[in-house]
Amino acid sequence: MKSDTAKTAVLQEETRIFNTPQWIIEHSNSYQWMKNKGFKTENEMRKWCSDNYIEFWDEMARTFVDWFKPYTQILDDSEKPHYKWFTGGKVNVAYNAVDRHAHSEKRNKVAYYFVGEPVGDAKAITYYQLYREVNRLANALKSVGVEKGDRVVTYLPMIPEQPITMLACAKIGAIHTLVFSGFSSGGLASRVNDAEAKVVVTADGFYRRGKPLPLKPNVDEALKNSPSVKKVIVVKRTGVSVPMTEGRDVYYDDFVAGQSTKCETVPLDPEDRLFILYTSGTTGKPKGIEHAHGGYAVGAAQTTSWVLDVHDDDVYWCTADAGWITGHSYVIYGPLILGASSILYEGSPDFPDLGRWWSIIEEYGVSVFYSAPTAVRMFMKSGEEFVKKYDLSSIRILASVGEPLNPEAYMWFRKNIGSDQAPIMDTWWQTETGCHVVAPLAMTPEKPGSVCFPLPGMNTDIYDEDANSVPLGYGGNIVQTAPWPSMLRAFFRDEIRYKKEYWDMYWQVKPGTYLAGDKATRDKDGYWWIQGRIDDVLKVAGHRISNAEVESAAVSHPKVAEAAVIGEPDEVKGEKIVAFIILKEGVVEEESLKKDISTHVRKVLGPVAYPDKVYFVKDVPKTRSGKIMRRVIKAKALGKDTGDVSALSNPEAVSSIPQIN
Ligand code: WT7
Secondary structure, eight states: OOOSSSSOHHHHHOOOOBOOOHHHHHHOHHHHHHHHHTOOSHHHHHHHHHHTHHHHHHHHHHHHOOOSBOOSEEEEOTTTTSOEEEETOBBOHHIIIIIHHHTSTTTTSEEEEEEOSSTTOEEEEEHHHHHHHHHHHHHHHHHTTOOTTOEEEEEOOSSTHHHHHHHHHHHHTOEEEEOOTTSOHHHHHHHHHHHTOSEEEEESEEEETTEEEEOHHHHHHHGGGOTTOOEEEEEOSSOOOOOOOTTTEEEHHHHHTTOOSOOOOOOBOTTSEEEEEEEOOSSSSOEEEEEEHHHHHHHHHHHHHHTSOOOTTOEEEEOSOTTSHHHIIIIIIHHHHHTOEEEEEOSOTTSSSTTHHHHHHHHHTOOEEEEOHHHHHHHHHTOSHHHHTSOOTTOOEEEEESSOOOHHHHHHIIIIISTTTOOEEEEBOOTTTOSOOBOOOTTSOBOTTOOBSBOTTOOEEEEOTTSOBOOTTOEEEEEESSOOTTSOOEETTOHHHHHHHHTSTTTTTSTTOEEEEEEEEEOTTOOEEEEEESSSEEEETTEEEEHHHHHHHHHTSTTEEEEEEEEEEETTTEEEEEEEEEEOTTOOOOHHHHHHHHHHHHHHHOGGGOOSEEEEOSOOOBOTTOOBOHHHHHHHHTTOOOOOOTTSSOGGGGGGSOOOO
């Protein structure tokens, strides 16, 4: 799927086009808006909305979000590249996601159908119930001194306390930072410390593949050197006994006991920060992406309505973990702001068997289903047996995110899960963009494997090195040529890196151009094809992991001197992690040591970063400034042309890298 050349094979070969059934088109939110406005074609509408993006987002902001105080300026771009949206207004995401529904005719509507992994462990939570729980926790947080702007880390499985904590923070103006529960203590510690979190909310454990697994011990390990953390709140999920640190740790139930179910929602400046979410970049240090209340709420809600086409009577399910941006925008905020009913599922897709997801779709009548290519490919590989057992005819819209949905996976998903009729919204976006950027709408004729076109309101283009938009049929860097409401606002305490990574590339020629970090091409019909990252970032089962982070975890093994990490194409996971290891002087190269190194990386970073293959090498190619040349290593390992290596400080090291496929 990734390609070093500008044009992919798929681009030249794909001729299939799928039209969505007319009833799905006419029923869709985006189509109805288009008709009301009098646009004749999708192209005309997309173009108008992007050309007039300020006017467009103004209308969307009024449609999807209630403002305590109306804003007086839509966009303030006087301090590029720090943009401000909806200036002068007052807003709070929690009011929009919960309070207003709890006081409307939606009060008894289900916000979440929580489905625990143990079969039968399920409960429905209405908007009114959610409201009361959020208020109790918000009051409890205030009682231990959490104030506006303070950071609260959650390290939780997919259980109701996850959205409750996020919303409780938002309500009082605290900033939440979710750490995916698949990270281990090392990943947790670095994020807690960078964010200087005051409180950590976690659980005793969670269920995975039928077994209760511990979570709290990772927190104890991570917090050994975290002076900022004053309280650890522990949700009892599995009921196993866990060590509790006197004075610091408290069980969730005890923490909220006796708290009032009423709590004032603080009217905030739209630019006040809602969350920091750490994501991987080119260096080993994760970057804290900051998102703001106002613009983020608008982007998340608008795209949940337009792209995922969630309606009031849908049962909607996004399978992402809340710990990633997809979870933030499309499990929590987007659907809640719309007042939708969603599934919140704790477990893995294959417990007790590979039919679990499909059984949930049948049982709850899920009509909009948002998942990831790696999951689709896993099911594809295991055959249709489990799919056929269930009635999936409720599905109207499918969606995908995280990495390219290759055409075979598109075909399988559409046929088997979408009853051969549901369109698939292949959504391209990033932690940094906050919401979808390039994607089809229900009305878009789809080409399998293409993310179609930039969305209404987005000014997305493909640039060459000199900031020229490339003609159809060519590839280049994905850029945003104008700001959008749900864009990242900053890196937490790292202004230099913020500018360097996203804004410096084209600043001399076209200041204010956002460099996304992906390459794409457009075919002769203008359809977009994503080609992958331009930097050293891995996509393993859709998770964004930096090569450098895995390398430094490997180097922390006592016998490892140096490590170089690359991704090898994998049928199911997209990429798998391969590590080339230089051992310390005198250490004997033993087979068992390879496993030991992988296990060590898993311990430091978590199961998401487990190296599938380890090779011992004598040397790795480097630039004169000492940077590991992963591109060259990868080419050699995969049996491809390494290109010109004369500029390396040690060109002879290339021969030390074995071919691995
Ligand atoms: C990177 C962002 C955005 C939510 C999930 C991941 C890749 C994302 C697609 C897609 C091809 C995709 C890009 C992007 N990506 N969606 N539909 N087709 N590639 O968020 O962890 O911030 O990762 O995921 O490389 O830059 P993230």
